[in-house]
Amino acid sequence: MDLDLTEEQLAFAAEARAWLAENVPATPLPSMDTEAGFAAHREWEAKLAAGGWSVVSWPEEYGGRGAGLIEWVLFEEEYYRAGAPTRVAQNGISLLAPILFGHGTDAQRERFLRDMTDGTLIWAQAWSEPGAGSDLASIRSTAKRDDERGGWILNGQKTWSSRAPWADRGFGLFRSDPEAQRHRGLTYFLFPMDAEGLTVRPITQLDGTTGFAELFFDDVFVADEDVLGAPGDGWRVAMSTAGNERGLSLRSPGRFCAATDRLIDLWQKNQDQDPFAQDAVVDAWIKSEAYRLYTWGTVSTLQEGGDIGAEGSVNKVFWSELDIAIHQTGLDLLGPAAELRSASAEAGGRWVDDYIFALGGPIYAGTNEIQRNIIAERILGLPRGGDGRKAS
Amino acid sequence: MKFVISEEQRALAEAIDQVIESLGGTAVARAASEGDAAPARALWEQLAELGLLGLCIDEADGGMGGTPVDLIVAFERLGYHAAPGPYLESAALLPDLVDPALRESLADGSAIATAAIPGFVPYALDAQLCSQQFIVTADSITPAEAGEGQESIDAARTLHELTPAGPAAALDPEAVALAIDRATLGSAAMLLGAGERLLEEAVAYAKLREQFGRVIGEYQGLKHQLANVRVALTFARPLLKGAALDLGTPSGERSMSAAKVAASDAAILAARTALQVHGAIGYTQEHDLSLWLTRVHALASAWGTTRYHRSRIAASILTPAAILSPAS
Numbered sequence: 263m264d265l266d267l268t269e270e271q272l273a274f275a276a277e278a279r280a281w282l283a284e285n286v287p288a289t290p291l292p293s294m295d296t297e298a299g300f301a302a303h304r305e306w307e308a309k310l311a312a313g314g315w316s317v318v319s320w321p322e323e324y325g326g327r328g329a330g331l332i333e334w335v336l337f338e339e340e341y342y343r344a345g346a347p348t349r350v351a352q353n354g355i356s357l358l359a360p361i362l363f364g365h366g367t368d369a370q371r372e373r374f375l376r377d378m379t380d381g382t383l384i385w386a387q388a389w390s391e392p393g394a395g396s397d398l399a400s401i402r403s404t405a406k407r408d409d410e411r412g413g414w415i416l417n418g419q420k421t422w423s424s425r426a427p428w429a430d431r432g433f434g435l436f437r438s439d440p441e442a443q444r445h446r447g448l449t450y451f452l453f454p455m456d457a458e459g460l461t462v463r464p465i466t467q468l469d470g471t472t473g474f475a476e477l478f479f480d481d482v483f484v485a486d487e488d489v490l491g492a493p494g495d496g497w498r499v500a501m502s503t504a505g506n507e508r509g510l511s512l513r514s515p516g517r518f519c520a521a522t523d524r525l526i527d528l529w530q531k532n533q534d535q536d537p538f539a540q541d542a543v544v545d546a547w548i549k550s551e552a553y554r555l556y557t558w559g560t561v562s563t564l565q566e567g568g569d570i571g572a573e574g575s576v577n578k579v580f581w582s583e584l585d586i587a588i589h590q591t592g593l594d595l596l597g598p599a600a601e602l603r604s605a606s607a608e609a610g611g612r613w614v615d616d617y618i619f620a621l622g623g624p625i626y627a628g629t630n631e632i633q634r635n636i637i638a639e640r641i642l643g644l645p646r647g648g649d650g651r652k653a654s
Numbered sequence: 655m656k657f658v659i660s661e662e663q664r665a666l667a668e669a670i671d672q673v674i675e676s677l678g679g680t681a682v683a684r685a686a687s688e689g690d691a692a693p694a695r696a697l698w699e700q701l702a703e704l705g706l707l708g709l710c711i712d713e714a715d716g717g718m719g720g721t722p723v724d725l726i727v728a729f730e731r732l733g734y735h736a737a738p739g740p741y742l743e744s745a746a747l748l749p750d751l752v753d754p755a756l757r758e759s760l761a762d763g764s765a766i767a768t769a770a771i772p773g774f775v776p777y778a779l780d781a782q783l784c785s786q787q788f789i790v791t792a793d794s795i796t797p798a799e800a801g802e803g804q805e806s807i808d809a810a811r812t813l814h815e816l817t818p819a820g821p822a823a824a825l826d827p828e829a830v831a832l833a834i835d836r837a838t839l840g841s842a843a844m845l846l847g848a849g850e851r852l853l854e855e856a857v858a859y860a861k862l863r864e865q866f867g868r869v870i871g872e873y874q875g876l877k878h879q880l881a882n883v884r885v886a887l888t889f890a891r892p893l894l895k896g897a898a899l900d901l902g903t904p905s906g907e908r909s910m911s912a913a914k915v916a917a918s919d920a921a922i923l924a925a926r927t928a929l930q931v932h933g934a935i936g937y938t939q940e941h942d943l944s945l946w947l948t949r950v951h952a953l954a955s956a957w958g959t960t961r962y963h964r965s966r967i968a969a970s971i972l973t974p975a976a977i978l979s980p981a982s
Contacts, residue, residue, distance in 0.1 A: 526971055526972060529972055530972065530973065540964075540968050540972065541964050541968075543968075543971075543972065544964045544967045544968050544971070544972075545915075545964075547912075547967065547971055548893070548912045548915055548916060548967065549889070551893060551896070551909075551912055552889040552890070552892055552893050552912075552916060553889070555892035555893060555895065555896045556888070556889055556891075556892040558892075559658075559892050559895070562658045563658065566658060573888075576884060576885050576888050576889075579881070579882075579885050580885050580888075580889050631874075631878065633881075634874075634877060634878040634881035634882070635874065635877060635878075635881075637881035637884050637885070638871075638877035638878070638880055638881045639877075641884060642853075642857045642877075642880055642881070642884060643857065643861070644857065644860060644861065644871040644872070644876075644877055644880070645861070645869060645871055645872050646872070647868070647872050
């Protein structure tokens with residue numbers, strides 16, 4: 263379809279495609295959630311940065327190209343089509359950086375942004391706690407003021423902290439005002455993962471790798487310079503990340519279009535004559551197209567000054583279910599061999615691993631049940647309550 | 655970018671809403687379903703004055719010279735109000751297939767025409783409103799006589815078998831294919847409009863109806879079903895827009911099919927959910943919900959079933975894959 267792309271935009275996409283064709287490793291890297299894989303992915307980040315492709319939409323002074331949204335979407339399409347490695351730096355680049363740009367101090371931007379573009383600084387996120395999952399505002403980990411040293415003392419436990427086993431720094435919310443309830447009195451901290459008193463216990467995930475970990479804070483000191491935004495204002499600051507994670511930045515259409523292309527290749531190889539399998543492949547294609555076109559529509563809206571708002575929740579429910587449907591169909595096409603992790607590496611996909619990865623989609627970044635509540639209440643205008651949730 | 659609806663398109667949609675609402679909104683469909691065709695004729699005249707019947711006709715031929723995006727904007731409103739009448743046939747399918755004199759009469763509303771496409775749209779809609787009927791095949795058009803009206807699942811639609819009543823005229827197969835795709839796109843837009851209305855009705859009811867001392871819209875059991883409808887409709891919409899921009903290009907057919915599948919599936923989900931939210935009151939003919947509940951099923955099976963459209967996509971993206979017979 264004619265998207266009204268300019269010559270410059272088409273040239274930009276072509277340049278990205280050529281660089282990726284030249285540089286994407288021929289053999290997929292080991293999973294980034296293993297020690298060796300993490301290191302290999304860190305090196306890939308350095309290579310991307312050297313080519314100028316790590317953070318295309320960032321300002322040039324921080325290692326970006328100052329590219330617009332359209333260029334960003336084009337780059338992501340090329341990136342996934344090329345089968346390039348998963349971004350181990352994603353927590354920092356997609357979740358933290360937008361907040362640093364919006365709420366950080368000049369000093370924080372100087373200290374952190376450039377280092378996170380080339381794999382020097384990889385971030386873990388630390389949102390959830392054992393008692394605070396979907397109900398994130400019930401956070402109980404504490405931050406106590408230490409005026410003498412000019413900072414805060416963190417105590418408590420975080421969990422499902424992605425990239426934590428090998429990350430360099432982490433970010434998360436702590437309750438700095440013990441009297442305040444729920445969304446109030448929370449502060450956003452940036453802390454080194456090797457801080458004294460911080461214990462990292464990796465958690466083995468469904469696929470056998472350790473993508474996330476539990477964090478135990480035992481009187482961990484964090485200096486004032488590592489507070490992001492104003493003390494007590496952490497919820498508001500963090501929610502600008504959550505919107506980002508749910509919305510446009512985390513899941514570019516490239517990911518689903520590329521997976522659907524692999525699914526079509528798999529169908530061609532296997533020539534399954536089952537009409538139901540054929541319909542499932544067709545539906546994956548229809549929905550990937552819908553997602554691609556929807557994203558271009560969102561780009562148009564954003565460019566005309568609109569915002570995504572609660573639409574991000576509609577988006578998240580759709581892509582997370584699409585991701586599972588694509589990979590479930592892939593496993594169906596593989597038949598009995600689908601159980602074998604090695605045998606499932608066909609048509610450019612690692613169907614078992616990709617399927618297990620997709621299963622996390624409806625859970626992380628706000629479960630799909632929370633997203634549906636948001637859709638019902640903020641988009642459809644249905645009343646809150648009736649289910650024991652406290653008013654926010 | 656072409657993805658944002660223009661001011662003119664917004665104005666067109668609002669003008670259509672005003673015309674239909676000035677005639678009582680759903681009262682028009684309600685009357686049609688009770689056998690009174692007068693309000694449907696009055697609506698046709700007013701929409702013709704607005705230019706809707708000439709939307710897809712060149713300005714030189716007395717039409718509006720509208721784009722396919724204008725078409726989906728307008729037809730979404732017709733679906734939203736469950737407007738009765740052979741709009742797809744007169745305004746989207748036939749204009750490019752009939753002679754210039756009739757084209758002009760269709761544009762100004764002085765002629766109303768319907769059509770059957772054997773194996774695809776087997777029955778002609780609402781011949782009782784029409785001055786002309788046609789049988790359209792892949793490469794011809796034949797004037798026809800309409801048989802007795804038969805009941806549709808949708809009481810506001812009457813279906814007719816056609817028999818040839820004149821000489822066939824040859825048509826360019828590409829022109830026929832394009833005209834059918836245009837009408838199919840219009841049907842997808844009507845489905846989307848009906849789906850949006852069903853969601854709106856269900857949400858409004860869920861905010862009013864109380865059980866166990868609270869409005870039923872507070873319960874997550876309903877909230878999540880309604881949210882799923884919002885998701886399905888939101889992601890059907892860009893496919894319609896994409897198909898409108900693709901109409902007449904090499905990928906036009908499969909884009910059209912994707913739009914029809916997504917709009918049908920989303921509208922049927924909206925219908926099932928809206929009925930469930932309304933409960934027994936929705937299961938009555940007396941309640942307006944029945945207008946869209948049944949319209950959605952009529953439109954989902956007309957203009958190519960989802961099975962047919964999925965097979966058309968398969969034939970485009972998978973090899974080898976056979977296109978099913980349209981009526982399958």
